[in-house]
Amino acid sequence: MTPATLQLKKDQERRILAGHDWVYSNEIDTGQTPLKPLEPGQPVEVLSKRGRWLGYGYANPRSLIAVRITSRHREHPLTASLFVTRIQHALALRERLYPTPFYRLIHSEGDALPGLIVDRYGDLLVVQITTAGMERERGNLLAALEQVVRPARILLRNDTAVREQEGLEQGTEWVLGEDQGDIELSEDGLRFQVSPAQGQKTGWFFDQADNRRLLHRLAPHGSVLDCCCYLGAWGLQAVATGARSVTCIDSAASALAAVQSNAALNGLQGRISTLQGDAFDALRSLRDDQTRFAMVILDPPAFIKRRRDEAEGQRAYQRLNRLGLEVLEPGGLLLTSSCSFHMGREAFVQTVQQAARRSGRRLQLLFSGSQGPDHPIHPAIPETAYLKTLVLRALD
Structure with a gap:
């Protein structure tokens, strides 16, 4: 899907240029690039007032955080291959730090995957998707986790209240394997x-x-x-x-x-x-x-x-x-x-x-x-x- 364009107001790009990954709704020039018509989670590209390209992300007009940046490289939007690369980077860090596979594998913005939490319990992955943009990419995300980590089971713990703010339903679901108790x-x-x-x-x-x-x-x-x-x-x-x-x-x-x-x-x-x-x-x-x-x-x-x-x-x-x-x-x-x-x-x-x-x-x-x-x-x-x-x- 071709990303929609969102343009910021004058001088609102400073925080993004400094490395922050959130764009607030009041920073967007909605007169030039309306926010409300966008679907929750829709891919976007963000430009400065003068037309400088700032990054790819996903938008949600229902949220105060209107855009979360997912990539600052124009040739690398959020795709299945980018999920694989980001998860590989995250796994390499944990395998360096922890002798056993019990840890947080993906920590949202800290691992350049905003809206995603993955905790690892051996061959079980427990996944929380907290934003509409990440929910939209659920298929690519789960496929990448299976490819990189090779888990036996994956549980979606999407019962967190923060999903309500994104207009998402709550619930739990076994998407790989089944519940085997504690x-x-x-x-x-x-x-x-x-x-x-x-x-x-x-x-x-x-x-x-x-x-x-x-x-x-x-x-x-x-x-x-x-x-x-x-x-x-x-x-x-x-x-x-x-x-x-x-x-x-x-x-x-x-x-x-x-x-x-x-x-x-x-x-x-x-x-x-x-x-x-x-x-x-x-x-x-x-x-x-x-x-x-x-x-x-x-x-x-x-x-x-x-x-x-x-x-x-x-x-x-x-x-x-x-x-x-x-x-x-x-x-x-x-x-x-x-x-x-x-x-x-x-x-x-x-x-x-x-x-x-x-x-x-x-x-x-x-x-x-x-x-x-x-x-x-x-x-x-x-x-x-x-x-x-x-x-x-x-x-x-």
């Missing part, structure tokens, strides 16, 4: 049962793997609280690295059952306890009971999913961290994360500091982590650096 993965010597078809996201959070390794250096010897624990990745690593006991909090009974199963799988069940409930309510109850921990781990879901939620989300992060600090022993360690890409690292540090001031604590920042290298950051797209993980020492 699978087992290993992380730093521990074994975990994971459900790629039914768990959160694609079943596991590979992005925190490097940060979890910090526990080996921190060597928590007292009691640990793992809040928003999901399958217990943080909590079990804490026990394995020396914690006397770990209390895991989650709102989902199924997650806590999985924590106990994973603890038993590793022979650690005697030092793991669980508490079901809302994170804020559970922390208040522990505080009121004067229960204290040598380490508190806070790894909540994103509180800021849209720019307009920023103020409310920042207040939620401050409340959560204040409660975490209030159940922390003097001299204890707070390990806290934010996966909201709308909140920058500096803003997150300031929010945790505000929480400390309100709780009467003085903080020392010891470590500041990001997502692992299987979630590569695009240097020109700050939004791809979404994960912030801080380790702080709290003093009275």
Whole structure:
């Protein structure tokens, strides 16, 4: 299909020339090149006001991000062969970094395939398509994954809410092979049962793997609280690295059952306890009971999913961290994360500091982590650096 032409307004090409891959709807000269008549996901080429060719991409008139750039080489639009090349580049990086095939294989803009997430669990690929443009290329994409990776099974986890913003239906589908239930993965010597078809996201959070390794250096010897624990990745690593006991909090009974199963799988069940409930309510109850921990781990879901939620989300992060600090022993360690890409690292540090001031604590920042290298950051797209993980020492 011949790409439609979209022309930018005067001086709106600077960010694209600097390497960013998103074009917002208010940057397009819709008087000269109307956006609304385009189909969601339709291929386009983007020109500056003076006619300079900037790149190929795909458009969606329903989205604030009206165009996502897919190629800056005029001779290489997004085709089946380009999918193969990009996936080969992504696979080469992961095979260099990881001894076993358990990682994020494709990280959207970080791997020059915007709107695409692929997590690998051995011979199983779990795919999330989040944009209309990538949905339109689904056939080429799946064929390229089969050609390059040779998986036995492919699951589409297109049940993410972000698809609604693109006008796409939600659902899950096995496009290669069939559901064989839970699978087992290993992380730093521990074994975990994971459900790629039914768990959160694609079943596991590979992005925190490097940060979890910090526990080996921190060597928590007292009691640990793992809040928003999901399958217990943080909590079990804490026990394995020396914690006397770990209390895991989650709102989902199924997650806590999985924590106990994973603890038993590793022979650690005697030092793991669980508490079901809302994170804020559970922390208040522990505080009121004067229960204290040598380490508190806070790894909540994103509180800021849209720019307009920023103020409310920042207040939620401050409340959560204040409660975490209030159940922390003097001299204890707070390990806290934010996966909201709308909140920058500096803003997150300031929010945790505000929480400390309100709780009467003085903080020392010891470590500041990001997502692992299987979630590569695009240097020109700050939004791809979404994960912030801080380790702080709290003093009275």
